[in-house]
Amino acid sequence: MPRQSLDDTALDTVFREAHTHYGFKPAPIDEATLRALYDLLKWGPTSMNCQPARYVFVVSDEGKSRLMPALSEGNRDKVHEAPATVIVAVDTRFYEFMPRIFPSSPNARERFAENPDKASDTAWRNGTLQGAYLIVAARMLGLDVxxxxxxxxxxxxxxxxxxxxYKSNFLVNLGVGEPASQRPRGTRLAFEEVAEVV
Ligand SMILES: Cc1cc2nc3c(=O)[nH]c(=O)nc-3n(C[C@H](O)[C@H](O)[C@H](O)COP(=O)(O)O)c2cc1C
Structure with a gap:
């Protein structure tokens, strides 16, 4: 038997009622909140505890102006409005930290360094997972994404x-969402369409 589930309020907040937001209220997000976000998401698991994601929290006008030219036109207003936009990136040499973060495998650093394909697969797989942990953690802390x-x-x-x-993976706008900016919920595929129990 699983341990007791979180209550419906928690499940609604993180998944069932949590929509993607495209517009945000102007209230800024302070650095303490960004640090609290990292201090929660960092506990999400990665293979060999490799933690390859890196994060740039773009909050200033100067930072936003550096990001703007790279955005597709449809995303510019969203970034302009969001109090923070996170660049979720991967560290292509994440394995340099392995002796400290996974000491039980003393030659992990060398094995990744000698196998660039394995290092790249590991970085992108786990870096993307950490981006997803960031989305879930932000919602748990009362932010919209x-x-x-x-x-x-x-x-x-x-x-x-x-x-x-570092290589950019994807971006995440953070803030308190403007409810009017939500789009209608897209259909989710049914269990039978995407899953099997064998
Ligand atoms: C990795 C990723 C990339 C996305 N890229 C964009 C984007 O560039 N522009 C945009 O307007 N929405 C983007 N979206 C938003 C998705 O279309 C949206 O999250 C999805 O349709 C679910 O919407 P819902 O949360 O309201 O149900 C992206 C979502 C994810 C997870």
Whole structure:
């Protein structure tokens, strides 16, 4: 038997009533909230505890103006309104931290360094998971989110990560959503269409 489920309020807040937001109220998000967000999402699991995601919290006008040219036109107003836009990136050399974060496998760093395909697969798989943990954690902390992949990754990388080590994955707008900006809920596929129990 599973442990007792969280109550319906929690499930509604994080999943059932949580919509993607496309417009936000102007209230800023302070750094303490951004730190609280990281301090929650960091507990989400990654393979060998590798934690390859990196985060740039873009909150200033200056930061937003650096991001704007890379955005697809339809995403510019959303970023302009959001009090914070997170660039969720991956560290292509995440394995340099392995001796500290996964000491039970003393040669993990070398094994990833010698196998770039495995390192890349691991970085993108786990970095994307950590982006999803960020979305869920933000909702648990009372924030609304608007994830976005409609932008030019190469432009963002050149502007924010010029040494080439980090690569942008996707963006997440954060803030208190403007309810009028929500779109109607899209149909979700049924269990029978996507799952089997064998
Ligand atoms: C990785 C990702 C990328 C997305 N990219 C964009 C985007 O570039 N622009 C946009 O308006 N919406 C974008 N969306 C929003 C999705 O269309 C939306 O989350 C989905 O339709 C579910 O909507 P709902 O949360 O209201 O049910 C993105 C969502 C995700 C998770």
């Amino acid at each position: 608007g994830p976005m992949s409609g932008f030019d990754n190469a432009m963002v990388d050149e502007e924010f990560f010029p040494d080439g080590r």
